[in-house]
Amino acid sequence: MENEAKPWVFRGTQKFTTKQYSNDSKQMITxxxxxxxxxxxxxxxxxxxxxxxxxxxxxxxxxxxTTPLAEDAIVSALRSAQFNYYPPAAGILPARRAIAEYVSRDLPYKLSPDDVYVTAGGHQSIEIIITALARSGVNILLPRPGYPQYEARAAFSHLEVRHFDLIPEKGWEVDLDAVEALADENTVAIVIINPGNPSGNVFSYQHLKKVAETARKLGMFVIADEVYSHIVFGNKPFIPMGEFGSIVPVLTIGSISKRWIVPGWRLGWIVTNDPCGLLKQTGILDSIRNYVNLSSDPVTFIQGAIPEILGNTExxxxxxxxxxxxxxxxxxxxxxxxxxxxxxxxxxxxxxxxxxxxxxxxxxxxxxxxxxxxxxxxxxxxxxxxxxxxxxxxxxxxxxxxxxxxxxxxxxxxxxxxxxxxxxx
CATH class of the missing domain: 3.90.1150.10 (Aspartate Aminotransferase, domain 1)
Structure with missing residues (x-):
């Protein structure tokens, strides 16, 4: 039928592999x-x-x-002496399970612990994803205004970025026409920050669905930066981009830094919202796993406190x-x-x-x-x-x-x- 959605077909011309990179590129100002x-x-x-x-x-x-419950959970995890070991690269199972359950509360499907990578905050999540994507000829789309850590990390990893505008007169909505004009066969992903940093906007359900449909049409996936999830106080509720995971694959970045007011605890995550299993075909997940095995792990006793923090905060x-x-x-x-x-x-x-x-x-x-x-x-x-x-x-x-x-x-x-x-x- 004419209005039937076209299948998502990844437009990257090569599958992803672990990549050597140097640090001689000029970084953007952070x-x-x-x-x-x-x-x-x-x-x-x-x-x-x-x-x-x-x-x-x-x-x-x-x-x-922050809430005393979170502080007590950290102290209890530390004093238990159960979290003094080297954790698995993707994070300890109780933490990954708790994060999967926490993120799933807002989704029409359930995530599993295997969909979760625990990170040392949102910065490391960005580092892992951008480094995993970086290879010759590839580009990603970033919002303007946006969060400069993406540009800095991309410059370090020799990954080309292209900027699309957020339109202030339309509540900082994505300029979808610009997105279509910027994308080509080597565009692999688009970054969406919601709630918005630095603009303070909150995207509506309808607009996020349009973004997902555009990404599907262009054969790229979505990197959803949701570090400020649920910190909303206007007329729009927070809608996770993973809501549209059946339309287009989504990698979600989250953390406890903002909602729990503990940025120094450095605990975040990458979640794969891909109920149709499309990302497995691209090699991206293998590349992420390979890089996670090379990177530093978040502190184990903080991971040990995560089930209590995510599950029982009032x-x-x-x-x-x-x-x-x-x-x-x-x-x-x-x-x-x-x-x-x-x-x-x-x-x-x-x-x-x-x-x-x-x-x-x-x-x-x-x-x-x-x-x-x-x-x-x-x-x-x-x-x-x-x-x-x-x-x-x-x-x-x-x-x-x-x-x-x-x-x-x-x-x-x-x-x-x-x-x-x-x-x-």
């Missing part, structure tokens, strides 16, 4: 590198406290402390965290309206950050987004991330998941900075 550069401009004579609006780590603030803990983040998001958007030189095209609905556009025509002596950020940290001891770092020149990423009072103060300082540099009419 968020940490941008932060270090900006921190180097901090005015040491400013007696005011420093305000971080630049990274998604709210764990330093009392209102974002819903009240999650509700309170999301409630505080929503309060922060509301403060952020309200304060931004008082600063004429920055415009927020879309109120955040999830995650912990928002993209705002700089209007340089309203400012004197500010050349671009990096210049804005450097002078802001010198004059106001406030750090925000230049949009160039995430692919959007003359935009700014503001991370708002901190103590509400500190957030308000930081944004008031940005307002003072604007008033000092406002172009005289």
């Amino acid at each position: 968020i940490r590198e941008a932060q270090e550069e900006l921190m180097g401009n901090l005015n040491q004579d400013d007696e005011r406290s420093f305000v971080h609006l630049d990274h998604g780590d709210p764990s330093a603030y009392p209102c974002f402390r 819903e009240d803990f999650f509700s309170n965290i999301v409630r505080t983040i929503k309060e922060d998001a509301d403060i952020c958007c309200s304060k931004i309206k008082e600063i004429p030189c920055i415009v927020c095209p879309q109120q955040p609905e999830g995650a912990m950050s928002v993209m705002v556009k700089l209007n340089l025509s309203l400012l004197e002596g500010i050349n671009d987004d990096m210049d804005f950020c450097v002078k802001l940290v010198k004059e106001e001891s406030v750090i925000v991330l230049p949009g160039t770092t995430v692919g959007m020149k003359n935009w700014i990423r503001i991370t708002f998941a901190i103590e509400p009072a500190i957030l308000a103060e930081g944004l008031d300082r940005i307002k003072s900075f604007y008033q000092r540099h406002a172009k005289k009419l």
Whole structure:
């Protein structure tokens, strides 16, 4: 029939094998590198406290402390002396089983422990997938704005990237026409970040289905970065990309870093959402397994605590965290309206950050987004991330998941900075 879905046929011209790679490629700037550069401009004579609006780590603030259940689970696992051994490369079975059960709660099918690779946080998940994909001629599609770790890892592994735009006027939806124009027979995957980092958007069910159908049509699979899963506070619920695993294969990246406010614990995962078993035909899973066998393992006693953390954390803990983040998001958007030189095209609905556009025509002596950020940290001891770092020149990423009072103060300082540099009419 005319409307019948075409079968997913992988368009990569070769099967995947373990690849030797060198480290002589020029890396893209990472968020940490941008932060270090900006921190180097901090005015040491400013007696005011420093305000971080630049990274998604709210764990330093009392209102974002993790649940005692998670802390007790770690202590119990450590003191049990049952997790002092070298773990299997893919992770210990109880942890993989718990992750499979946790992710399956939101899916129309059940995952097995064999679908799970336990990693040392989301960064290692990205490293494993990108390195496993890297080979001559292959390319992947990345969102703009996006998370720069993908570009940095791809540059290190000599993997070509092509950028498609997220459209701010449409709630940062994927420009699907651009995706179709960019893809060719060597495009193997598209990265989708939901909830959105850095834009704070949440994709609807209908839009994610369109993404899956487009990926199927183009013969590529989806890498779904869902590190911020369930941190949503707008009108849209969180829908995992794995919901559409029967349409197109999906590799999901997740972690406990954001939802449990423990980024330093470095525990994440890669989950294969492929109920039709299509990825087995490509060699990608073999390549991932081969690289996992070469890489470092996440700490075993933290893996040992995962069944308790994922299985028994109280819903009240999650509700309170999301409630505080929503309060922060509301403060952020309200304060931004008082600063004429920055415009927020879309109120955040999830995650912990928002993209705002700089209007340089309203400012004197500010050349671009990096210049804005450097002078802001010198004059106001406030750090925000230049949009160039995430692919959007003359935009700014503001991370708002901190103590509400500190957030308000930081944004008031940005307002003072604007008033000092406002172009005289």
